[in-house]
């Protein structure tokens with residue numbers, strides 16, 4: 001096997017309250033469900049069982065990712081890890097779809113438009129008004145972000161563009177320093193990172209879905225290229241089933 005000096009673990013948060021209700025969530029700061037809490041703890045057990053013990057944690061600024069990491073690390077007795085958080089790891093801002101039911105949106109706008117908004121690389125949903133009940137524009141945690149970069153909607157391309165500076169400036173230095181890095185984030189911010197790591201094309205990334213709560217391990221070579229393309233889920237069977245469920249959201 002090729003030399004793999006660096007280890008990176010990606011963990012999507014456990015099931016959230018709005019995943020359970022099948023609502024577009026984006027930057028809305030919902031909590032985990034009980035099932036999500038269990039998924040997170042199991043994620044920690046999977047890390048422990050695989051002997052993959054992170055040295056440092058990076059999270060988004062959103063509760064569901066932060067709590068998932070805490071619950072997972074608690075199981076692995078790693079509450080003490082140094083942590084950095086950034087809005088750049090946040091879920092994709094879902095614009096005017098935030099708070100909308102996925103099934104109703106599919107029925108109202110049709111399959112093509114629904115998938116364009118949900119999975120196309122460069123078509124964002126319509127922007128969310130700043131005074132909308134589901135807007136985070138005035139949220140204190142984003143106060144240090146200049147208004148021109150505070151999103152009102154995002155496509156995946158926008159997420160890649162705002163995530164990559166954090167990858168290069170914060171995560172890569174930890175990897176090069178020899179740390180096993182845990183990134184606890186979201187379906188679409190992790191799709192953006194996987195796209196970058198695996199060099200997935202703009203078209204093919206539409207077919208890639210990330211399940212909740214199952215650690216995805218990337219062993220990286222000296223140039224930070226994955227030794228195994230796509231990485232390795234620590235519970236591949238559960239991941240395969242959960243990926244199907246994410247793919248079919250809105251259809252039931």
Ligand SMILES: O=C(O)[C@H](O)COP(=O)(O)O
Nearest residue numbers: 023024025026091118187
């Ligand atoms: O923000 C959301 O609604 C989900 O966390 C990700 O949703 P998606 O799989 O529909 O992009």
